[in-house]
Amino acid sequence: MSTRREFLERSGVALAAASTMVHTSTPAQAAEGQSVTLASIGVGGQGSSLLKTFADMPDVKVAYVCDPDEARAAKAAESIKDKQSPQTLADLRRVLDDPKVDAVVVATPDHWHGPATLLALAAGKHVYVEKPCSHNIREGRLMVEAAERAKKVVQVGTQSRSTGYIRDIFAKLHGGIIGEIVVAKAWNSQRRKDIGHLQPSEAPAGFDHDLWIGPAPMQPFQANRQHYNWHWWYDFGTGDAGNDGVHELDVARWGLGVDGHPSRVAAIGGKYGFDDDQQFPDTLYTSFDYPGNGSVGQKKQLIFEMRIWSPYKQEGFDNGCAFYGREGMLLLGKNGGYKLFGPGSKLIEEQTGKVDTQAHRRNFIDCIYSGAKPNADILTGHVSATLCHLANIAARVGRSLEFDPAKEEIVGDVEAQKLVGRTYREGHWAVPKV
Numbered sequence: 001m002s003t004r005r006e007f008l009e010r011s012g013v014a015l016a017a018a019s020t021m022v023h024t025s026t027p028a029q030a031a032e033g034q035s036v037t038l039a040s041i042g043v044g045g046q047g048s049s050l051l052k053t054f055a056d057m058p059d060v061k062v063a064y065v066c067d068p069d070e071a072r073a074a075k076a077a078e079s080i081k082d083k084q085s086p087q088t089l090a091d092l093r094r095v096l097d098d099p100k101v102d103a104v105v106v107a108t109p110d111h112w113h114g115p116a117t118l119l120a121l122a123a124g125k126h127v128y129v130e131k132p133c134s135h136n137i138r139e140g141r142l143m144v145e146a147a148e149r150a151k152k153v154v155q156v157g158t159q160s161r162s163t164g165y166i167r168d169i170f171a172k173l174h175g176g177i178i179g180e181i182v183v184a185k186a187w188n189s190q191r192r193k194d195i196g197h198l199q200p201s202e203a204p205a206g207f208d209h210d211l212w213i214g215p216a217p218m219q220p221f222q223a224n225r226q227h228y229n230w231h232w233w234y235d236f237g238t239g240d241a242g243n244d245g246v247h248e249l250d251v252a253r254w255g256l257g258v259d260g261h262p263s264r265v266a267a268i269g270g271k272y273g274f275d276d277d278q279q280f281p282d283t284l285y286t287s288f289d290y291p292g293n294g295s296v297g298q299k300k301q302l303i304f305e306m307r308i309w310s311p312y313k314q315e316g317f318d319n320g321c322a323f324y325g326r327e328g329m330l331l332l333g334k335n336g337g338y339k340l341f342g343p344g345s346k347l348i349e350e351q352t353g354k355v356d357t358q359a360h361r362r363n364f365i366d367c368i369y370s371g372a373k374p375n376a377d378i379l380t381g382h383v384s385a386t387l388c389h390l391a392n393i394a395a396r397v398g399r400s401l402e403f404d405p406a407k408e409e410i411v412g413d414v415e416a417q418k419l420v421g422r423t424y425r426e427g428h429w430a431v432p433k434v
């Protein structure tokens with residue numbers, strides 16, 4: 001970190017002008033004279049949105065924009081040229097080599113989240129990593145351990161955690177407004193696109209395919225993987241359970257009030273909506289069992305439903321959660337607010353609301369200054385991402401799983417346990433070191 005004056009001088013922003021640029025949520029710590037030098041790693045749709053937010057913060061200097069797609073890196077740098085003048089490059093190692101960089105934003109495909117975060121933490125950087133924080137359960141655990149070792153801030157991109165109306169209603173929920181919450185249901189119901197059936201082809205000029213593949217098993221370029229559609233391929237994505245689903249799974253787990261992992265998972269799913277190259281289910285029903293000490297009053301259940309070929313808004317929300325308490329029910333939409341029902345299904349409270357991505361991003365910078373735990377710290381992100389990974393594994397092997405929450409191992413199922421980790425490209429520099 002550098003002082004605010006050094007940063008402003010470096011970036012050529014006049015001090016007088018800068019004082020009028022203060023963002024309403026800029027914290028006291030920044031005003032006291034600090035700034036953060038940041039690099040964006042991965043600047044597709046989400047990385048560009050993050051870049052814009054951070055570039056607009058008067059106490060953040062964007063030093064690098066990094067992407068193996070030359071055109072995307074150039075376009076992203078161009079988009080912030082009025083405020084910042086970052087260097088563009090393709091290889092994230094060059095970013096991590098620079099001691100001036102305090103923090104990185106990892107908005108790559110999922111298969112890079114763990115490896116890039118682990119390398120960044122080893123280089124002493126704070127990390128904002130997009131959700132799901134990991135490609136698989138084992139990498140999530142490595143990330144938790146690495147963050148503890150490095151004592152750096154790791155914020156995961158599940159922005160509901162910084163959203164005022166959700167925090168407020170959960171304070172009431174956990175205060176017992178509808179009694180003990182026994183079951184939570186999360187759903188992800190929306191219409192995605194068919195990705196067709198394609199064959200490998202030549203990678204476009206200016207796109208470094210080798211860097212994009214990174215530590216995943218090498219395979220030829222195929223146009224229905226890059227960009228975005230990698231979500232639906234086992235080696236790179238986590239399906240829609242790990243895409244939009246993980247937001248709802250995280251909120252459902254939070255509202256249900258369970259900190260740890262479930263010990264049983266049942267899932268049934270497959271491809272009912274798309275006849276294309278997607279490998280993950282487009283339709284999925286999962287239930288997670290949290291037995292507590294086995295007695296009534298301790299046991300909880302989380303249910304997840306996913307249909308990604310359906311335009312239907314369930315209970316008025318395409319993505320949402322329901323919390324079933326002994327005295328009522330809470331319906332909560334990702335981008336719709338909530339409805340709280342008491343006994344006799346009586347509507348007792350209603351509010352509209354929108355997820356607050358800006359607050360979540362600001363929380364990352366604030367925590368770098370204060371050393372506080374961010375709203376979606378890596379352990380929180382790992383426990384929630386584990387739900388999407390377990391759902392995918394159970395659907396893939398086609399049977400229920402027993403999970404050991406302490407060891408993070410699937411018990412008595414060698415084939416499923418293999419999917420707790422993944423296969424890497426042999427000898428690649430970004431393969432996580434145990």
Ligand SMILES: NC(=O)c1ccc[n+]([C@@H]2O[C@H](COP(=O)([O-])OP(=O)(O)OC[C@H]3O[C@@H](n4cnc5c(N)ncnc54)[C@H](O)[C@@H]3O)[C@@H](O)[C@H]2O)c1
Pocket residue numbers: 041042043044045046047066067068069072090092107108109110112130131132157158159211212213214227228229242243
């Ligand atoms: N928090 C949210 O609400 C939210 C919303 C959308 C996406 N996301 C997440 O953001 C991430 C990116 O999603 P997207 O839609 O922008 O995908 P995308 O495919 O459009 O963009 C990913 C970018 O990362 C780049 N990349 C790949 N390997 C890289 C490497 N080694 N170094 C640097 N860059 C690399 C790609 O070239 C691409 O430009 C995903 O994990 C996704 O789940 C989060």
